Amino acid sequence: MRERLCSKVGCAREAVSTLTYDYGDQMAALGPLGRANDPHAHDLCAAHTDRLSVPRGWVVIRHETLQV
Template identity: 60%
Template sequence: MNQRPCSKVSCNEEAEATLTYVYADSMAVLGPLSYSAEPHSYDLCARHAERLSAPQGWQVIRHVVLGNEQS
C-alpha cells in the first residue's frame, strides 16, 4: 500500500484511516485506510482520526478491523 499523508492542513504524519461523509444520512464514517486515494474521502493520521468529531446531530461510525493483531 502506498504511504499517504494526513489530509489535515500542515500535518505531515502518515495516514492510517479514511474518512467519508454520507450527507444524506448526516453520518461520518471512519474506517481503515483505503487501498487507494478517493476524491471524496479524507485520509487521516492516528491522532486526527482519534480526535474526529462531527457536527451536532451527526453520527460518527468507526469501523474497526478485528483479528488483525499479531501474537
Template identity: 65%
Template sequence: MLDRPCTKVGCSREAVSTLTYDYGDSMAVVGPLSLAREPHTYDLCSFHAERMSVPQGWQVVRHQVLNNS
C-alpha cells in the same frame, strides 16, 4: 505500507484511516485506510482520526480491523 500523508492542513503524519461523509444520513464513517485514494474522502493519521468531531445531530461510525491473535 501505502505511505500517504494525513490530509489535515499542516499535518505531516502518515495516514492510517479514511474518512467519508454521508451527508444524506448525517453520518461520518472512519475506517481503515483505503487501498487507493478516492475522491470525496479524507486520509487521516491516528491523531486526527481519534479526535475527529462532527456537527451536532450527526453520528460517527468507526470501523476497525480486529486481529485474531
C-alpha cells in the same frame, strides 16, 4: 509506493484511516485506510482519527480492523 499523508492542513503524518461523509444521512464513516486514494474521502493520521469530531446531530460509524 509513496505513503499517504493525513489530509488535515499542515499535518505531515502518515495516514492510518479513511473518513467519508454522507451528508444526506448526516453520517460520517471512519475505517481502516482505504486501498486507493479516493478524491471523495479524507485520509487521517492516528492523532486526527482519535480527535475526530462531527457537527451536532451527526452519527459517526467507526469500522475497526479485527485483531486476530
